[in-house]
Amino acid sequence: MADIFDSLLEKGSLFLNREVLRPTYMPDVLPHREKEIENLAQIFVPALKGEAPSNVFIYGKTGTGKTAVTKYVGNQLVKKGKEQNVKVNFIYINCEVVDTHYRLLQNIANHFIERWEERIPFTGLPTDEVYTRLTKTIDRESRVIIVVLDEIDKLKGDEALYTLTRINSDLSNAKVSLVGISNDLKFTEFLDPRVKSSLGEESMVFYPYDAKQLQDILEHRAKKAFKPGVLTPSVIPLCAALAAQEHGDARRALDLLRISAELAEREKSPKVTERHVRKALYKIEIDHIAEVIRTLPLQSKILLLAIIREEREKKAMDTRESITTGELYERYRNFCRKLRVESLTQRRVADLISELDMLGIITARVISKGRYGRTREIRLSTPANEIIKILQEDDTVNPLIFYGGKGQTRLI
DNA sequence: CTTCCACAGGAAGGTCTGGCGG
DNA sequence: CCGCCAGACCTTCCTGTGGAAG
Structure with missing residues (x-):
């Protein structure tokens, strides 16, 4: 048994260390982000004098280094703080994981509570009780706390942000600064204006x-x-x-x-x-x-198979024409009947077609065929066999799929 | 130029689910 | 626990329209 792994381990590897290429890896150098690092450091520097840095809001699309830069500067800051004997805490929270008011406060508080029995439970306390305990705990000594809220747009409700942006007025020793990170440029539009101005004291944009x-x-x-x-x-x-x-x-x-x-x-x-x-x-x-x-709703799956079926039929008849909404709808109804599934109206199906288009699975352009009306020209932009391979696993639509010889698949 | 097809896609309203405050 | 409301999901009804055919 050991042998099979041995051989895999030995000659397999082109890698020295595969982890270095994973998104979780924290590099010690961030090329082409020198300016952003400098900027953020500039904003954080008051922390080393025991003052609260301005709150920062960081925008930028995924994979532009927002998180990496923030963590990097944060770690440096904590290190420097230790050297200079200033209490600086840097707390990173991903709001996709910690997404409610309660959990957010709980999470921050527990960061400062060592003793297990004093930790705030996952559930059970009123939110304002958690808040009181949080402020009491962190206010025991004077320090600067920087809280990073990554993917801040995933937070449910803006209450949590409202509380956090005002927390300093309930503290006399400790100071809290916030860093919000988002890849949604429109995020702040929907915020309470008070939160918005507080959070956006400083803002940075990370370009691709x-x-x-x-x-x-x-x-x-x-x-x-x-x-x-x-x-x-x-x-x-x-x-x-x-x-x-x-x-x-x-x-x-x-x-x-x-x-x-x-x-x-x-x-x-x-x-x-x-x-x-x-x-x-x-x-x-x-x-x-x-x-x-795989996660498409049933009706869309049926629709997708109907598209494949129509496309194959067109190919068999050797016409250059592409599928129109009307034809597709007929085929879709037909498939629904075969599966004994209630079918949707054409209006609704038209919207489903648009959704599939937006997801990039098909393309659907509006064209005019003059005398013969206006419709959409629908075609797959994903290989049909890949789609069928996936939809085979779905028991509800599976009866539409047949297996010819040589691994070929056909639809009813 | 007009006609007219076969839809596109907007508006409004119905139904159902699930979260939330009281 | 209940009532309320928002939002997802659909239907019904509707007006609008690019361009080949006549």
């Missing part, structure tokens, strides 16, 4: 990386991640270019590189090549879409 910058980042990490000489020289530029095209998302670029290498490894290839990158790109895309399709 361009291809050249992504390339630097990848090179930096690749040095630690891979054994020397494993990457074909064009691999990193290609990953960078592809990710830059997408949104300048560093996380995507790193994922792409990691998965490329994993594919190469699985093939027992001694080197990662451009071909692996292309394959990885396809895999990432399919994996993403697979997840979306």
